[in-house]
Amino acid sequence: MVLPIVAYGEAVLKKKSKNIHEDIDQLDELIADMWETMYNANGVGIAAPQVGRSLRLFVVDPSPFAEDETLSEEERQEIKRAKKAYINPTIIHREGEEWAFTEGCLSIPDIHEDVFRPEQITIEYYDANFEKHTDTFDGLAARVIQHEYDHIEGILFTDKLSSLKKRLIKSKLNKIINGKVSIDYRMRFPKAKKTR
């Protein structure tokens, strides 16, 4: 089922999410709904707070980035390897130089800004069968994972911008809070009367 995506300004996006217990009800259904919601909105990742659940869970599929023809086959496989559900993840190591990439967010439609993040991460997480893994990712895979990981920590990419940039996008953010954006997927806005 496609779930409404929570828009910028909703309190759940600013909260640190809680760990998931293995016996949680309907986890498989939630994960399936998150995949469907993400693909429906043409996203490359979505975190549980973005569908209104304050849980340490996100799904990532950066494979659209693998279509870039300038990449080697190895780089493409590396990007596709990140396609997974990540449960109770912890980034245990960050390495490499910080590099800028223009990011967007399904909760913050129509705003795209450069964000600096480290090149490589090592992440511990449980998969959908509650088996523990430790993996290292770099480049765009590490980029998408770090963006989603920030969501479960209550951090948005707009929080990482300079104070000047924050001032420049303030009126756009206010429009989102009030639901004054045109989008082609379901969203729930803090100050709009209805979910669209």
Ligand SMILES: [Zn+2]
């Ligand atoms: Zn996001």
